[in-house]
Every structure is written in C-alpha cells, then in structure tokens.
Amino acid sequence: MEVGILGGGQLGRMLALAGYPLGVRCTVYDPAPDACAGQVAPHMRAPFDDADALARFAQDTQVITYEFENVPVETARRLEAQVPVRPTPRALELFQDRLLEKQFLQQVGIPTPAFAPIDLENPADALEQVGCPCVVKTRRGGYDGKGQAVAHTLDEYLKAVARWGGMPLIVEAFVPFERELSAIGVRGRNGEMHAYPLVQNHHHEGILRLSLAPAPDSNTLLPTAQEYLKRLMDALQYVGVLALELFQVGDQLLANEVAPRVHNSGHWTIEGAHTSQFENHLRAILDLPLGSTAPRGVSAMVNLIGDIPPIAPILRIEGAHLHLYGKTPRAGRKVGHITLCADDYKSLKRALARMISRASLSLPEWVSF
Ligand SMILES: Nc1ncnc2c1ncn2[C@@H]1O[C@H](COP(=O)(O)OP(=O)(O)O)[C@@H](O)[C@H]1O
Numbered sequence: 164m165e166v167g168i169l170g171g172g173q174l175g176r177m178l179a180l181a182g183y184p185l186g187v188r189c190t191v192y193d194p195a196p197d198a199c200a201g202q203v204a205p206h207m208r209a210p211f212d213d214a215d216a217l218a219r220f221a222q223d224t225q226v227i228t229y230e231f232e233n234v235p236v237e238t239a240r241r242l243e244a245q246v247p248v249r250p251t252p253r254a255l256e257l258f259q260d261r262l263l264e265k266q267f268l269q270q271v272g273i274p275t276p277a278f279a280p281i282d283l284e285n286p287a288d289a290l291e292q293v294g295c296p297c298v299v300k301t302r303r304g305g306y307d308g309k310g311q312a313v314a315h316t317l318d319e320y321l322k323a324v325a326r327w328g329g330m331p332l333i334v335e336a337f338v339p340f341e342r343e344l345s346a347i348g349v350r351g352r353n354g355e356m357h358a359y360p361l362v363q364n365h366h367h368e369g370i371l372r373l374s375l376a377p378a379p380d381s382n383t384l385l386p387t388a389q390e391y392l393k394r395l396m397d398a399l400q401y402v403g404v405l406a407l408e409l410f411q412v413g414d415q416l417l418a419n420e421v422a423p424r425v426h427n428s429g430h431w432t433i434e435g436a437h438t439s440q441f442e443n444h445l446r447a448i449l450d451l452p453l454g455s456t457a458p459r460g461v462s463a464m465v466n467l468i469g470d471i472p473p474i475a476p477i478l479r480i481e482g483a484h485l486h487l488y489g490k491t492p493r494a495g496r497k498v499g500h501i502t503l504c505a506d507d508y509k510s511l512k513r514a515l516a517r518m519i520s521r522a523s524l525s526l527p528e529w530v531s532f
C-alpha cells in the first residue's frame with residue numbers, strides 16, 4: 164500500500180510513522196530540502212507546479228493525500244486525473260480561503276462569528292456589518308495567528324486593512340469565547356463516520372500551546388459538534404480526517420475554521436485514543452475499516468515551540484510521551500510535543516504541573532483547567 168503525501172512537515176512525518184505498522188509506505192512531496200518528514204520517509208523534492216515530477220509521484224502511489232491546506236488546488240486536481248486524491252481537492256479549495264470557508268459553513272447550517280469580505284475601496288462597509296471589536300484576517304495563507312490583527316476602533320481597523328497592502332481580506336466579529344474546542348472526525352469512503360471526543364485548546368499569541376482531551380464538561384456539547392462534522396463531511400463526500408475549530412459561547416458552538424487534514428489538537432490521539440488520527444486518516448483514504456476513536460483515560464498535549472527543552476527530565480515523568488520532529492529550532496516554530504496520559508483529570512493536572520516545573524516548560528501561567 165503506497166500513499167503519497169503532499170507536504171513534508173511534522174504532520175506528514177506522523178502520518179508516515181503511523182503507516183509502518185500497517186505496512187503502508189508513504190512518500191512525501193515537498194519543495195523544501197529540509198522537510199522533516201523526509202527523515203522517516205522517501206522525500207520527493209520538487210515544486211508543486213512541476214508537472215513531470217507530479218506525474219512520477221502519482222505513478223508510484225495508490226492514493227494521494229495532503230498534510231497542509233495551502234497546497235495549490237491545481238496541484239491536487241492535476242494529480243487527481245492520475246490517481247485518487249483524498250480528501251477531495253474541493254476541500255482544499257474551500258478551506259484555504261477564509262471567505263469561501265465561512266460561506267460554506269453557513270451553507271451547511273453551521274453557525275460562525277459574523278463576517279464580511281472587505282472591499283478595499285470601501286473598507287468601512289464591512290466593519291459596519293460585524294462591528295467592533297473585530298479581527299481582520301487575510302483570506303489566504305494565514306496560520307498560527309499570522310495574517311490577522313484584532314481592532315477595537317475604526318482607526319485600528321483601517322490600519323489593519325492597510326497593513327496587508329491590497330491582499331484579499333475578511334473581517335470577523337471578535338468572539339468573547341469561554342473556551343476554544345476542536346472536533347476531529349474521520350469519514351470513510353462508505354460514509355461511515357467516527358468522532359473523537361471534543362478537545363479543549365489553549366492558544367497563546369495565535370499558536371496552540373496546550374490541548375486537553377476529552378475536554379472537561381463537554382459531553383453535552385458533543386452531539387452538536389458531531390452533527391456539524393457530519394454535515395461538513397457528508398456535503399463534501401469527504402474521505403479522511405477533518406478538524407473543526409470551535410468557539411464555545413455559553414452552550415453555543417461557533418465554527419472558527421476547518422482543517423481538511425490531521426490537526427495539531429489531535430496529536431494526543433497517538434497515545435490517548437484507541438486509534439490515532441494519523442492511523443485513522445490512512446485507514447480512511449486506503450478504504451480500510453476505521454478504528455475506534457474512543458479515548459484511553461485523559462490526555463494533555465503540550466506543544467514545544469521555539470526550542471527543545473532538555474529531554475531527560477521529561478522522559479522521567481510517568482505517562483509522558485515525547486515527540487520531536489527533527490526540525491531546527493527557531494522562534495515560534497513547532498519543534499515537538501509531549502502528551503501526558505493519566506486515568507483522571509486530577510492526576511493529569513498533577514502530572515502536568517510536575518512536568519512544567521521539572522522540564523522548565525514555558526507554558527503560560529494562565530493555563531488552568
Ligand atoms: N473571531 C475571533 N474572535 C476571537 N478570537 C479569534 C477570532 N479569530 C481567531 N481568534 C483567535 O486567534 C486564533 C488563531 O485564529 P485562526 O482563525 O484559527 O487562524 P490560524 O489558526 O489559521 O492562525 C484562534 O485560535 C483564536 O484564539
């Protein structure tokens with residue numbers, strides 16, 4: 164079973180690693196010479212618009228998938244003429260553009276924050292529709308909080324609009340959410356769908372720092388989140404893993420964004436669920452039976468950002484699982500993660516506090532649960 168993965172970052176790396184026990188061989192396609200998935204799987208290094216390289220890539224694979232949503236849609240469509248591409252390139256097209264994404268969410272009946280496309284000739288019009296405070300975002304290319312700015316006044320808003328020098332933009336109402344959650348589901352070719360428990364996510368400066376799974380007190384929200392996943396995936400005849408980022412406001416869930424791929428907030432599933440998101444993604448795209456998404460106890464996933472802490476103190480902690488991505492440390496870069504597993508939240512909390520102090524992790528103090 165040969166799988167081609169467009170993109171060779173840590174998600175591609177973890178997909179490739181999940182393939183080994185199943186006898187699935189992955190090859191990654193990435194123009195970057197140092198793509199970290201290339202350390203664990205064959206790496207085809209070529210630009211995304213190199214027709215010959217893409218044809219050779221497709222020749223040796225049974226199915227092609229992608230591990231980041233900014234792969235050009237044309238690349239995925241070109242490959243689709245030769246070999247199945249799962250999830251559908253349509254998902255890339257929709258979810259790499261924040262305007263199409265939000266319009267699609269509304270179309271399938273999933274509530275979102277108020278939003279409006281910004282007409283660069285008349286930017287104030289869009290602000291009237293959503294009000295202040297608001298968040299200005301580039302329609303394309305943003306990640307880890309990049310390409311967005313919060314504005315509290317018309318003046319700040321106009322400055323934010325000017326900052327991206329004519330790039331297509333969207334403005335959203337700023338949501339005073341109680342917490343951020345994500346819903347991760349997997350859908351097979353026959354329409355069978357499973358969802359992982361909801362995950363509670365803590366971001367700092369736009370980057371995910373900590374995920375808790377299952378999210379405490381989230382049982383009553385799960386049916387709604389599952390219904391949203393089902394609407395999204397059924398509408399697209401989606402095959403593979405999909406993540407839906409949500410804001411919780413009271414008992415309401417508002418959709419923030421969709422990732423048509425495995426997701427950082429699902430890394431805990433490697434040790435904390437019966438089947439990891441990576442394995443389930445491979446199973447789905449290869450048309451194999453899906454695995455259970457049930458959790459094993461409770462988990463906390465801490466991202467390692469910027470630099471790699473000394474590993475010995477981490478490895479000494481019972482229930483801690485360290486994953487390093489083989490990337491050169493750089494400010495703001497995700498270089499690894501640690502998943503802590505425990506039987507209940509009380510012991511998880513204790514273990515997390517111990518790990519933060521022993522490993523001198525720079526988790527912001529505000530992280531509490
Ligand atoms: N409309 C909003 N209201 C409040 N906070 C927001 C809003 N949009 C984004 N954020 C915050 O910024 C983070 C990153 O924004 P997001 O749209 O998910 O972009 P990305 O994850 O691609 O960088 C979110 O997880 C959330 O913490």
Ligand SMILES: [Mg+2]
Pocket residue numbers: 408420
């Ligand atoms: Mg996000």
